[in-house]
Amino acid sequence: MIERRLHANLLEAINNNPAVALLGPRQVGKTTLAQEIGETRPSLYLDLETLADRAKLADPERYLADHEDELVILDEVHRVPELFQSLRGLIDRGRRRGKRAGRFLLLGSAAMDLLKQSGESLAGRISYLELAPFDALEIARESIDLLWVRGGFPSSMLADDDARSLKWRQDFIRTYLERDIPQFGPRIPAETLRRFWTMLAHHQMTLLNAASLARGLGVSGKTIAFYLDLLVDLLLVRRLPPWHRNPGKRLVKSPKTYIRDSGMTHALLGLKSKDDLLGHPVVGHSWEGFVIETLLGVAPQGTEASFYRTTAGAEIDLVLVLPGGTLWAIEIKLSSAPKVERGFHLACGDLDPAKRFVVYSGDDRFSLGPDTEAIGLRELAQRLAVEAPR
Numbered sequence: 450m451i452e453r454r455l456h457a458n459l460l461e462a463i464n465n466n467p468a469v470a471l472l473g474p475r476q477v478g479k480t481t482l483a484q485e486i487g488e489t490r491p492s493l494y495l496d497l498e499t500l501a502d503r504a505k506l507a508d509p510e511r512y513l514a515d516h517e518d519e520l521v522i523l524d525e526v527h528r529v530p531e532l533f534q535s536l537r538g539l540i541d542r543g544r545r546r547g548k549r550a551g552r553f554l555l556l557g558s559a560a561m562d563l564l565k566q567s568g569e570s571l572a573g574r575i576s577y578l579e580l581a582p583f584d585a586l587e588i589a590r591e592s593i594d595l596l597w598v599r600g601g602f603p604s605s606m607l608a609d610d611d612a613r614s615l616k617w618r619q620d621f622i623r624t625y626l627e628r629d630i631p632q633f634g635p636r637i638p639a640e641t642l643r644r645f646w647t648m649l650a651h652h653q654m655t656l657l658n659a660a661s662l663a664r665g666l667g668v669s670g671k672t673i674a675f676y677l678d679l680l681v682d683l684l685l686v687r688r689l690p691p692w693h694r695n696p697g698k699r700l701v702k703s704p705k706t707y708i709r710d711s712g713m714t715h716a717l718l719g720l721k722s723k724d725d726l727l728g729h730p731v732v733g734h735s736w737e738g739f740v741i742e743t744l745l746g747v748a749p750q751g752t753e754a755s756f757y758r759t760t761a762g763a764e765i766d767l768v769l770v771l772p773g774g775t776l777w778a779i780e781i782k783l784s785s786a787p788k789v790e791r792g793f794h795l796a797c798g799d800l801d802p803a804k805r806f807v808v809y810s811g812d813d814r815f816s817l818g819p820d821t822e823a824i825g826l827r828e829l830a831q832r833l834a835v836e837a838p839r
Contacts (some may be wrong), residue, residue: 451587451603453482454747454834455580456561460486466576467540469554470526473580474684474710475629478619480554480604481668482580483522485658486554492520497528497731509535517543517552528557528632533570539693540574558629559683579684582606582710583747585827588836590812597739598723600812611722618716622646630679637676641666645676649686649708654734654741656690656703677706692757692768695799701758707738714738717736736783740808741767744779747834763795769803771832778802779829782809789817795819 459482462469473479487494493516495502505512509532513521517539526532536553540598543552545759550626556577582601585593597612599605602621608614624637659673666673680686689705691744708714714735719727726735744767745754757765767779778800780793787809797805797820812825823834 451583451772453478453580454584455486455578459578462576463551463554464548466574467543467550468555468571469534469549470555470557470576470577471576471580471669472557472559472684474602475558475625476602476604477582478556478579479580479820483524483556485553487520487522488550490520491518492522494522494524495790496524498525503529506532510539520551520554522554522556523557524556526598527557527559537574540571548594548688548713554614559562581742581746582712585743585811585830586747594723597711597736598600598715598720598726600710600715602710602712612713615716618712622713622716624681625685630683637679639754641668642676645673646680646685647717649680649706649713649733650708653714653731654707655707656701657706658797660704685713687745689767690755692755692765692800693728696735698763698799699760701740701760706733706755707741708778709738709742711735711739711742730815733783736768736810737781740781743826744769744833747830749833757796757800759796759799762792762793763791763799765796766801768800776800777804777806777833778809780805782807783834784809785811788818789821793821 459469459471463486471479471483482496491497495505497503499504513535517609523532536752537559540552543549583596583606584601587595587598595607600618602618604617605614607720609618622643626643628644629831630637644698645662645666648665659670663670663673677686678689681688685708687707687709689707691704693700708717714731715726718729720729721751726732741754746753748754748769749772754768755768757763757768765778766781769777769779771777778793778797780789782788787807789807806829807821808826808829809823809825812828813826814822816827817823
């Protein structure tokens with residue numbers, strides 16, 4: 450069993466809030482983590498994908514009132530959106546009797562419907578946490594390359610071999626397309642959305658060109674925006690915004706997009722092993738996305754992330770503005786002998802970051818100049834998680 454870093458934060462949130470929403474894609478380990486916590490206290494688990502458990506909530510206020518002294522874990526809570534209004538009343542009545550925390554743990558496979566409903570009904574009563582796939586601080590140092598190739602979904606990462614890992618990811622993608630995504634919006638042809646998802650994999654970590662994607666699929670730019678919003682809301686794709694605080698510079702305005710789990714990127718492209726990946730044109734962009742997603746996963750709450758690029762060629766792969774305003778500039782290189790390019794120095798001259806790092810595929814730490822150091826991914830993630838103010 451791999452201990453999840455979020456465990457302590459989730460426990461703290463439950464102990465200080467009447468309701469906690471734990472969000473994350475399917476099969477990422479939300480139920481396992483919730484049940485681990487449930488075993489430490491009186492609790493009730495309901496899987497709202499089952500008819501039997503949904504039937505118990507035909508009169509939710511009466512049923513849940515009988516479990517007022519337990520932590521009620523509601524899995525796939527977006528399946529019963531009308532429940533949120535009842536939860537608000539139960540929480541408010543419990544508060545008047547002194548029950549101010551530890552009432553409900555809500556598990557959701559998407560941000561979209563859950564945030565919409567709870568935002569309307571549970572404002573001031575709920576805390577949100579996101580459980581991502583395994584990251585570089587949750588696995589052994591020697592397994593980082595395996596994590597990059599297979600991605601961090603537990604069943605994929607821990608598979609017996611690469612072939613079984615790839616098969617699991619391919620089945621996961623098919624299930625999302627044919628079963629899960631139709632629950633969250635208008636009916637979208639599964640093959641069309643698969644093509645779109647695959648196109649994003651081919652364009653991993655590149656500037657979003659909606660017009661080009663629209664031409665490739667034979668749809669409108671508005672439809673592309675809808676597809677992208679859907680995958681972002683399902684926590685499968687991330688949009689990395691461009692830096693926008695230098696009005697005197699001619700800055701790129703389009704975001705970068707990337708599939709958040711590197712293993713899903715490789716499955717969409719049919720890449721089974723590290724050898725397959727190293728021979729594919731996407732390899733550098735795949736590593737960049739893997740590094741960025743790892744660092745964003747460990748960054749303190751409130752960190753602002755973007756990339757910096759000017760039309761003159763100044764560029765930083767990742768700019769982090771930490772709580773309090775400290776700015777880190779991070780360049781990402783797959784090479785084991787990284788070199789800093791002129792564009793990075795120019796961009797740092799524009800932003801004057803407090804820290805400058807080049808993340809590379811090795812483990813040693815060494816200077817690349819008076820203000821810049823090369824550092825391995827795991828060490829930088831540890832530094833970001835430990836040294837950055839929370």
